[in-house]
Amino acid sequence: MPENIVTESSGRSEPLGDDTSIQPPQQPGNYMARVKSRWSNPFSESHNDADDKKISGGSGENIERDLKKRRISNSDFDAIHQEVSSDFISPAQLYSTESGRLFHAGQLCIALCGLPARGKTHLSVSLCRYLRWLGVKAKIFHLGDYRRSYCEKKNISQTFWNPLENANEREEIVNECISDIASYFENDKGQVVIYDAINALSKDRLDFHSLLTEKDVKVLFIESIVTDERLLHKNVSDASKSPDYENWDPEKATENYISRIKIISPIYQEMNEPELTYIKFINFGENIVINNDKFGFLVKKIVFFLMNSRIKSGSVFFARCSNNKLKFKSDPPLDEKGSEYFKKLNKTLLDYISKSKGDNFYQNIPIKSASKNEKQPPIGFDGQHENDFVVWTSTRLRTIQASQSFTKLGIKTRERTQLTQKNPGDVEGLTDEEIKEKYPEDYEKHQQDPYHHRYGRAESYHDLAVKIEPLILEMERMSGDILIIADETVIRVFYGYLMACSCNEIPFLEFPQNEIVQIQYNAYSNIAKRITIEGVDP
Template sequence: MAAQLYETTSGRLFHAGAVAVITVGLPARGKTHASRSLCRYMRWLGVSTKVFSVGNYRRERLGSLSEEWFDPNNTKATTARIKVADECLDDLIHWLQTGGGQVAIFDGNNVTEVRRKHIHDKLLNNDIHPLFLEFICNKPDIILANIRSVKISSPDYVGWDPEEAVRDYKRRIKQHEENYETITDTTLPFVKNMNAGEQFIVNNVMGYLQSRIVYYLMNLHIHPRTVYFARCGNSLNDNSYKADANLSPEGEIYAEKLTEFMLAYHKEKYSKVPAEEKRPLTVWTSTQKKALETAIPFVNAGVPVRQQSVLNQLNPGESDGLTQEELEAKYPEEVAKLRENPYRHRYPRAESYHDLAVRLESVIMELEREKNDVLIIAHETVLRCLYAYLFDRPAKEIPFISIPRSFMIEITPSAYGCKESRLQLP
């Protein structure tokens, strides 16, 4: 299941109550990336979710702090930072109790047993189920890559020289190391993520919702990669799903132009990148003729192409091939229901956008696992759902997201969300 299956009056799903996910670990271990990505996925499931970032609270209340503020021997600074973290925790609890939330993610370091015990007891006293996520990394190359790609662009280092920002952040990590205590209490529910996904240790995790959280995290990684979206070309019978028509002459020209543009763009993008950092391109497409034939020029160019039936367009059922006037004449009640709820409505023997979102779960998980660049060639209905997932858009907006055929969309996932560029096709 990769979309909300049902709705409840309380807004909470799976009879799971309120859950607080608490991150644990030294800086630059992937906590923020996992927090933001998990929040996006939970919302995709229909679970009311929010990230409470201790770092953001600190910046809002104390501003960007100098190195000595992170010295564990600086009692005044430590007291101030703990006070801010407690404010963040109190807001988290308030949101879960009165704000309609179900999953709250407490994004902070939380490196001592005493601190974790305080958080654990306070959550239980407020009838909130805690789940600790510890991020452990002992590989310097992974840590340095994370510092360079994420941390030096954070609000703490606006206007800094990149190399000086790296040195400062390394000093901050060193300061946290003095107090760091890994989780050893096996009575706690926790997940340990070792070296950015190389190994997972899962302890005392119970319930469907918490199991979904673990499942998602086991598919997540922090390696950089780019996802591209492109529409398939026009077919000889674009109005019919059942006809599964071949590409039209115009569609064949589009396929050639798309391939030329994509390969030239990808080559130029990596022209000045060291060989070990270059990522190969893979094309994913559906089993429908117009999508597969749009990808054939990539096959001829030696690019791997994978067909997946789950990427087939939304099935319109008995509305297939009908004009708007014909639909209103034949199915006036269905048209009214569609206008009322475009995301969940389905015509007779058809799929809804909700059905399509559920069907796309395997693709979503593959996207999270994928470490190379991917171009997805598919129908607009499919790309709308995937776009909504990546950009954390509400389900009700999915039917109205525009994916023009004249553009290729370049999406770059990062710790603080995805970035988008729309590239004009020739």
């Protein structure tokens, strides 16, 4: 008797026969993995060249080459604000639907609200990054971008307006933004919009809610409240990095930003509308209050992410293992060459952090005793302070030994099974020519989709992306610096998350052994840098 499967776009239950009778999906996806080929080839004849141009900016015939090379030549570019195609496949996406919507959640608008310096932009960007990673087609609409564009078109000063004043200008700007939001939902198969604005007045919030619910779009408000003076001071200090203060003197930018807070504070109305669904996000995860939750699984995922989200002060550093040519199952100790490599890595990184923090970082770390009665702090406390430093390694012997030079300095080190390199399976040790001769069909499929395809008894990059999700949430919870020592295959996936790479780009990212990669958090977009390790071959 054939099974029934419910399609998310229609909600109808349709019979399924044998695998041979299943038609190819109209959108890329595994459709519950009932056929061998889970994802369609993004470079097939049916693929839309116009959509590709949104991703890579190249011509149709050069798309594949451009996607392979874009990250290598633009490693410092965070694509979180870049347009994605209607059939975009996210790195950790488990399935797809004809409608483009996942988790039976329909369309959702997340509207941020709160006074300036409450981390709304940081929150909107990090939330969009996570949702896209899961496969949700999400986009951020920063009202500030529309204000700057409006001022540029009108050739007027890019000032900041009191919500009670300049009513005509404000209405024009807000209407343009809302029009683009509606278009994104209706024409671009968008599922989630993140509306980044102050939304100071209750009347404006109620009007916004009514307007979108009429279009069958659910609205979730997230109000960011900061009562911690230290956190507030940091947010104000970071304001000079926002697009509003490009080429400004940092001190003048801070003064101007404080004046904005003074303008808004007397008129801001805290959320208490009982008919609205909202989350009060207090001190970035210290406390969360939910009102009128009725939106199901996707909102639960969002709440779970918020519980793990923090304002970041540190960076994420990536360094490769010393020997990437070992077989997957082999686990030898660190050799002399590897020990020398990690000594140089240790000195290069800690000198760099010391210089950036303005003090001698690694000589001022308190060395803890090794008393057997002393308990190790819970993992949940790792990286909570902005000056904390944590090292993650895989459970392989050579990486554990490599981390000992950090442990001796009192730096916390953690072993993570998820950081084990991608299993090559049956093709381990084979050259391209040997794989092509021995497994011609698999070889062709791998060339078409190196991210999702896996050889016999192997893992794919997609498998790694799904496997590291708990580590991503743990990383989001940290405020300080973290060093991840891992195989290049694992670093590619982490980098893909932090820099919003597509699954077509991740397999082609390159991380030479003589470089440490730094991802520096920024409220609007992350920045990637390369730090050279002197005396080490690429």
